[in-house]
Amino acid sequence: MMSDTPEIVKKVFAIFVVGVLIIGFFMVFTQMPKGNEVNVNNTVSRFYVMKDVDQATQMLDKGTYFNKDMVPLRNDVPYTPITFGKSENLEDGAANVVTSIVVDYRGFDTLGEVTVLFLAASGVMLVLHGEKRKVPKKKIAPSEIMYVGTRIAFSVIFLFGIYVFIHGHLTPGGGFPGGAIIASGILGLFLGRQGYSPNKAGLTVFESLSGMAYAIIGIIGLVAEKSFLANFLPTGTIGNLFSAGFIALIYIAIGMKVGSELSAVTNAMIVDTEED
Amino acid sequence: MITLFSTLLVILIVAGGFVSIFSKKLLSSVISMGLVSLGVSGLFFFLQAPDVAITEAAIGAGLSTAIFIIAMKKIQKGGTSDDE
Amino acid sequence: MIDFLQNWIYLTGSMALVGIGLYIVLTNTNIFRIIVGLNIIDSGTNLFIVTIAWHPKSVMPIYTATNNLVVNGHVISADPLPQSLVLTAIVIGLGTTALALAIAVKIYQKYGTLDVRKIKEEDR
Numbered sequence: 001m002m003s004d005t006p007e008i009v010k011k012v013f014a015i016f017v018v019g020v021l022i023i024g025f026f027m028v029f030t031q032m033p034k035g036n037e038v039n040v041n042n043t044v045s046r047f048y049v050m051k052d053v054d055q056a057t058q059m060l061d062k063g064t065y066f067n068k069d070m071v072p073l074r075n076d077v078p079y080t081p082i083t084f085g086k087s088e089n090l091e092d093g094a095a096n097v098v099t100s101i102v103v104d105y106r107g108f109d110t111l112g113e114v115t116v117l118f119l120a121a122s123g124v125m126l127v128l129h130g131e132k133r134k135v136p137k138k139k140i141a142p143s144e145i146m147y148v149g150t151r152i153a154f155s156v157i158f159l160f161g162i163y164v165f166i167h168g169h170l171t172p173g174g175g176f177p178g179g180a181i182i183a184s185g186i187l188g189l190f191l192g193r194q195g196y197s198p199n200k201a202g203l204t205v206f207e208s209l210s211g212m213a214y215a216i217i218g219i220i221g222l223v224a225e226k227s228f229l230a231n232f233l234p235t236g237t238i239g240n241l242f243s244a245g246f247i248a249l250i251y252i253a254i255g256m257k258v259g260s261e262l263s264a265v266t267n268a269m270i271v272d273t274e275e276d
Numbered sequence: 277m278i279t280l281f282s283t284l285l286v287i288l289i290v291a292g293g294f295v296s297i298f299s300k301k302l303l304s305s306v307i308s309m310g311l312v313s314l315g316v317s318g319l320f321f322f323l324q325a326p327d328v329a330i331t332e333a334a335i336g337a338g339l340s341t342a343i344f345i346i347a348m349k350k351i352q353k354g355g356t357s358d359d360e
Numbered sequence: 361m362i363d364f365l366q367n368w369i370y371l372t373g374s375m376a377l378v379g380i381g382l383y384i385v386l387t388n389t390n391i392f393r394i395i396v397g398l399n400i401i402d403s404g405t406n407l408f409i410v411t412i413a414w415h416p417k418s419v420m421p422i423y424t425a426t427n428n429l430v431v432n433g434h435v436i437s438a439d440p441l442p443q444s445l446v447l448t449a450i451v452i453g454l455g456t457t458a459l460a461l462a463i464a465v466k467i468y469q470k471y472g473t474l475d476v477r478k479i480k481e482e483d484r
Binding site: 048124 | 368371375378379382383386387421422423424425427429430435437439440441443444447448450451452454455456458459461462463465466
């Protein structure tokens, strides 16, 4: 039986496995070009940064993208420089390139990812489902300062979360961290109040509505631009708040969805239940 | 300068990992896991990825640790709900 | 030495995190500690993916008034594609961690222990 094996043998075996893994990693790293100096100009990310994926795809279709030996001419794509605050009507108007990849170029991927998060959250609620036993009580009741302080902090945190996901196309951040920030504000409310529980039905409705909004925005793109999740709004000047078309709309939907989902997960974890 | 800071952060996260291996109490293990997440978020900032850094700081260091501690409290009380 | 630190310190850190997490998963029998180890492996993998998208002279992939990503027709920013993949992977990691913790709580309520060996003996 495995349980007879002495503890030291198991530890030595674990150290051996970890050592083999690390030596393998090192052997791979020595084959990489000079530490980690990758060349972005040889990868597809070049088109995302330069915002000319359409043009490159057209050249690929026409056959002018490859030369005689079928070597891709990645440096030959004609390109107009992008200036912050001046360039207008780009293919994708977001100043934050990561956002433009997450929402615009690979939006379908993000839709699947949101679905996975939804499945994980509903799994948590399914596993921990049951009759609510009683309102959980703290041994030391939170004081008045705690009660008022967490509520004031919650309003500030809520505003900051909304700021993060509305400005997702200009500054670092976006729907996912914004939703997580709102959920941590609600966690603060749990700590500062005896027997707090958020409106569960409200969270569910909010979450379903924002999920539906994401799909509906995608279907509007399908009708208007003949492609699912295509940008159907004008992209405007790069760097303005009202730019980048539908990216702000989708990030508001994602932010509300992630925020309500993570709050519901926290609620399901905190509330004690009893199987019926 | 950035190299120095990132070296210090790598030393911090490796030390946090070793604390989470060798600590007897589960709580200190979980707290050092949150410390590892915080250090990794700082490294993401030095790696020119501010989006990933803000996400990791909000989720890895904040919510993940909190959910761990809530679940631990639930287990230590054995389901009798007199603390959360 | 400084050259080594600049190029390799992030790779060394990510590798060390994966090794530490694997050691925790292999040597512990408490389910909670196994989940802690998996979380550390998650952090290490994300750090590795972001590291290989970076080179020492890169800038962040956000257009601002002073931050130009394209100089003389060459992109000088860090690779934005792995960063966007990691951004979503972190959120998924939280969801799966919460699901694993919920299942662990249910296991404790059924068996009264979190030790995988005792659970196995009780099942027999």
